[in-house]
Amino acid sequence: MAKNVVLLGPPGAGKGTQAERISKKYGLVQLSTGDMLREAVKKGTPLGMQAKSYMDKGELVPDDVVIGIVREKLKELKNAPGVLFDGFPRTVEQAKALDSMLEEEELSPVMVIQMEVDDSEIIERLTGRRVCEKCGANYHVKFNPPQKNGTCDACGGPLVQRADDNEETVRNRLKVYHQSTSPLVGYYREAGKLRVVGGSGSIDEVFSRIDSILSSV
Numbered sequence: 001m002a003k004n005v006v007l008l009g010p011p012g013a014g015k016g017t018q019a020e021r022i023s024k025k026y027g028l029v030q031l032s033t034g035d036m037l038r039e040a041v042k043k044g045t046p047l048g049m050q051a052k053s054y055m056d057k058g059e060l061v062p063d064d065v066v067i068g069i070v071r072e073k074l075k076e077l078k079n080a081p082g083v084l085f086d087g088f089p090r091t092v093e094q095a096k097a098l099d100s101m102l103e104e105e106e107l108s109p110v111m112v113i114q115m116e117v118d119d120s121e122i123i124e125r126l127t128g129r130r131v132c133e134k135c136g137a138n139y140h141v142k143f144n145p146p147q148k149n150g151t152c153d154a155c156g157g158p159l160v161q162r163a164d165d166n167e168e169t170v171r172n173r174l175k176v177y178h179q180s181t182s183p184l185v186g187y188y189r190e191a192g193k194l195r196v197v198g199g200s201g202s203i204d205e206v207f208s209r210i211d212s213i214l215s216s217v
């Protein structure tokens with residue numbers, strides 16, 4: 001079992017949804033830079049104030065900022081059984097920084113699972129996404145609805161729509177993905193670290209594809 005895993009894929013590929021299941025089964029600690037940044041925005045910290053304008057537009061928060069928060073977090077997670085990176089890295093610069101941070105901390109190198117989903121499917125997934133305001137759990141109005149409309153199954157918290165899950169911002173996030181993040185596919189393939197899974201099909205089907213990779217390494 002690889003200790004440190006990166007989930008790579010466009011916004012809406014299902015990274016958060018699968019990360020929750022994978023971390024539960026394999027005891028990995030989930031590290032989501034999107035969640036960390038949203039938390040900082042909510043609290044109004046200097047980091048949050050710096051990040052907010054980029055996030056609202058669907059642009060990437062600058063590399064040095066994101067690398068800084070991951071570096072801090074990794075120090076806290078030094079004794080974790082393994083880390084599941086969700087939404088990080090998103091640029092080749094971030095990927096290189098991650099490689100050296102793991103080496104410096106004497107942690108295992110990452111194994112990368114790329115989740116492939118077509119752009120047309122992404123729009124429907126993201127405009128229908130709802131998230132729990134309290135615990136961050138993910139739902140979809142059609143593909144993964146909660147038992148009770150508008151209420152989180154896990155904690156009873158209210159479900160809300162993210163500000164950046166409107167069609168215009170989603171299109172920009174997809175553009176940014178193709179420009180800045182997709183070069184990571186080549187980066188990790190050349191390093192021999194890449195595995196690819198189809199991200200379409202039911203949530204259970206996608207999980208079993210990922211599970212069969214993780215349980216075989």
Ligand code: ADP
Nearest residue numbers: 011012033034054055059060061066087088090
């Ligand atoms: P998605 O659902 O699109 O995968 P995330 O929750 O991972 O979204 O990220 C939301 C926003 O937070 C991104 O659009 C970007 O502005 C910012 N962000 C998250 N992770 C990173 C990162 N690794 N590098 C730069 N910006 C990031």
Ligand code: ADP
Nearest residue numbers: 012013014015016017125129139140143202203
């Ligand atoms: P990401 O973290 O990659 O941005 P999410 O895990 O938040 O993606 O998923 C985006 C939306 O798509 C959510 O509303 C989620 O419930 C839904 N979703 C996730 N996986 C699937 C799937 N296999 N089929 C249909 N919808 C899915």
Ligand code: ZN
Nearest residue numbers: 132135152155
């Ligand atoms: Zn909840």
